[in-house]
Each structure stands twice: as structure tokens, then as C-alpha cells.
Amino acid sequence: NKSRSKRIIWLLEELxxxxxxxxxxxxxxxxxxPDELKQVHQLGxxxxxxxxxxIVTESGAITDYLITKYGNGKFA
Ligand SMILES: N[C@@H](CCC(=O)N[C@@H](CS)C(=O)NCC(=O)O)C(=O)O
Structure with a gap:
């Protein structure tokens, strides 16, 4: 909530x-x-x-990864 995560949800919807x-x-x-997030990736x-x-972290890297893998040229 109240985080960059919403950008990724938006992108997944678009894709x-x-x-x-x-x-x-x-x-x-x-x-x-919360500390539990560090169990997913050490950056937490x-x-x-x-x-x-x-596991992919960093909103920019996640965006690049998702568009490269699932974009099918949609955002080219
Ligand atoms: N450069 C990272 C920043 C990640 C970041 O700072 N996320 C915030 C939410 S927008 C967070 O996890 N805050 C909680 C904390 O730092 O413990 C990205 O773009 O993904």
C-alpha cells in the first residue's frame, strides 16, 4: 500500500x-x-x-523484465 508496487500491478494489467x-x-x-519482506529478498x-x-527487485528493473518477457512488442 502507498508504494511503487501499484505501478507494477498497473503494468501487469496492461500486459x-x-x-x-x-x-x-x-x-x-x-x-x-515488515521484516518478513526480507525473506523474499534481502533488500526488504x-x-x-x-x-x-x-526474484526481481527495483521497480525499473521489474518493468524492464516484464515488458521484455511479456510485452510481445506491445510497448516497442
Ligand atoms: N528503488 C526502489 C525503491 C524501493 C522502495 O524504497 N520501496 C518502498 C516503497 S515505495 C519501501 O519498500 N519502503 C519500505 C521500507 O523501505 O522499509 C524501487 O524503485 O523499487
């Missing part, structure tokens, strides 16, 4: 890729991500995706 959202709630006081930041066993 018509099936996906599952796993929600992690920020700490109400610090606004930091959102967004992070898992695709066919591959």
Missing part, C-alpha cells in the same frame, strides 16, 4: 499477465516494510516480484 498479490503491511509508526523493499522462481 494481461496473470498474477497473485502478496500484501505486506508497513509499520504504522515508521512506515517501513517493495515492489519485488517472483516469476518462474526468479
Amino acid at each position: 494481461e499477465v496473470n498474477y497473485e498479490i502478496v500484501a505486506y503491511q508497513r509499520n504504522k509508526d515508521t512506515f517501513l516494510a 523493499k517493495s515492489p519485488v516480484i517472483e516469476d518462474d522462481g526468479l
Whole structure:
């Protein structure tokens, strides 16, 4: 919530890729991500995706990855 993750959800919708959202709630006081997110990737930041066993972090890198893999030239 209130994060760059929404960009990735928007992109997945545009690409018509099936996906599952796993929600992690920020700490109400610090606004930091919960420690559980570090079990997905050591950075512990959102967004992070898992695709066919591959973990990708950084919204820009995730965007590039998804368009390259699923874009079918849609955004060329
Ligand atoms: N450069 C990273 C930034 C990731 C980032 O800072 N995400 C924020 C949410 S927008 C976050 O996880 N904040 C919680 C925290 O830092 O613990 C990206 O673009 O994905």
C-alpha cells in the first residue's frame, strides 16, 4: 500500500499477465516494510516480484523484465 508496487500491478494489467498479490503491511509508526519482506529478498523493499522462481527487485528493473518477457512488442 502507498508504494511503487501499484505501478507494477498497473503494468501487469496492461500486459494481461496473470498474477497473485502478496500484501505486506508497513509499520504504522515508521512506515517501513515488515521484516518478513526480507525473506523474499534481502533488500526488504517493495515492489519485488517472483516469476518462474526468479526474484526481481527495483521497480525499473521489474518493468524492464516484464515488458521484455511479456510485452510481445506491445510497448516497442
Ligand atoms: N528503488 C526502489 C525503491 C524501493 C522502495 O524504497 N520501496 C518502498 C516503497 S515505495 C519501501 O519498500 N519502503 C519500505 C521500507 O523501505 O522499509 C524501487 O524503485 O523499487
